[in-house]
Amino acid sequence: MANKSVFFNPFSKDNPVIVQILGICSVLAVTAKLEPAIVMGLSVIAVLAFSNVIISLIRNTIPTNIRIIVQLVVVAGLVVIVSQLLQAYAYDVSKQLSVFIGLIITNCILMGRLEAFAMANRPWPSFLDGVGNGIGYTIILVIVGFFRELLGSGTLLGFQIVPQCFYEAGYVNNGLMILPPMALVLVACIIWVHRSFNKDLQEKQ
């Protein structure tokens, strides 16, 4: 596969969240506000890219029987580094994200990419694949986070967007947007729109 398609396919046609339906739990958990969604996305990009490279480098020396354990060790190491960095430089956000940075280790996208791509490809394409999938994941996170924060809190990145006169006229923030069920509905809407533009992704009736 050409490097270009390895990098760009996960943005849309092969998106890990809305096509492969992986990593849904973290999409529900961290998108109530836009800022943690962006930080989470960046963390996943970093962890995914480097774990893909590392696994790809040692792919021929990993015994097949224990490959999942080796992958987990690599991912866990990277997650700890990211978590420590966030606590050092972005303490507030790391508190908002709480356990979800740690739970990147259980994110299905990571194991999926390691198993499906890094175990069978050279380091450079693996790096591109990791970054591409991470970006694909981040795109969805940002879209969902955007709508949830805008409609649920009336703010974006903490700044008031919905003007005060709206509230005076009777507008009320939608409390359901803050709750996880609405994130699921939003992801469903993105999938709906995406598939109506990409007819080849639609299941045969």
Add this chain to the structure above:
Amino acid sequence: MSKLRNYLDKIKPNFEEGGKLQAFRSVYDGMETFLYTPKTTSAPSGAVHIHDSIDSKRTMIIVVCALLPCFLFGMYNTGYQHWLAAGATEFPFWELMIYGFLTILPRVAVAYIVGLGIEFTFAQIKKEEIQEGFLVTGILVPMICPAEIPLWMLAVAVAFAVIFAKEVFGGTGYNVLNVALVTRAFLFFAYPAQMSGDKVYVATNAPFGYGEALADGFSCATPLGQIATQSGPSIEFTGIGGNIISTWDAFIGLIPGSFGETSTLCILIGAIILLAAGIASWRIILSVIAGGLFMGWIANIFATPLYPASYVPAVDQLLLGGFAFAAVFMATDPVTAARTTTGKYIYGFLIGAIAIVIRTYNTGYPEGAMLAVLLMNCFAPLIDYCVVQANMRRRTNRLKAKTSQQ
């Protein structure tokens, strides 16, 4: 009547493929089949079909008729509570009715316009007949909300429910969840300040300038809303002005509450209409009541000051809040209920029991009927599956026993 038929036939060509009003084909089709039983049958020639005159459009219209007593009473009660809140001592019947009517009219109109608009659009896009399911939902929705729910919230909630609870599943007859209750659940979780608390259940505005608006901040909680503030073994509910609400008041329904749910008497009249017409299942209604009584009785036995609602007598539990309305009009929705006979008993009983469990033991939610019905909607297919499987197993075993004897 033949004039109407002739008129419909005359304008029909406009709506067919290539006609100038082609875009409104689904609307025309809907109106025509609403007014007249369709001529077409499933087999065009040869086979003989006997059609009952009852189809889903007529089913729906009977449900709407059954809802009318509650609706009329809701109009009166909205006015009554408003007059009471204004400190009036006499209650002129027609003025009360007009006040209630003017308050609820915009809500009904918004629910129908938004809901039917979406349904017509979907029918047109998918080139299907319009589905009449919203006929009932549109009147149910304003009846299970506070009378003065803001119009735009109602519009958002109806749009959400019709699209995500119904159309994405394939339209009327395919929905897993009761659409009216999804609307209410959306409002309940999205705009809790407008759907619960002590400020929303008495109409205080002057709709279209009729009547007088009351001061902001007037408050009177519904009986179930008052439970949280009580302790002790004797629970007393008070209406506006501090008069005590008796079991009889709760039965008649002159208490604060959602528009159509307060009067158990009118709900009973509706239930009789539904049962006489053979539309609702008496099994479900009966088992919901049984479940509610059973759970209310259990709660009474283990009553504790920690959960004040556990002191409420089981019979009062049935009369207060939306329990009776949910039992008669929500649980019996044929699309979302269980379909097997045994399944209906299980489904109904669990709705009744869970509604009281939520009411009593979850102090965050004073009313549990909505959540109980929605939860059991999700489980109805599973209940049916288990009942059918059990039946199959029993019959196979019987067959085996028979063949081994021979």
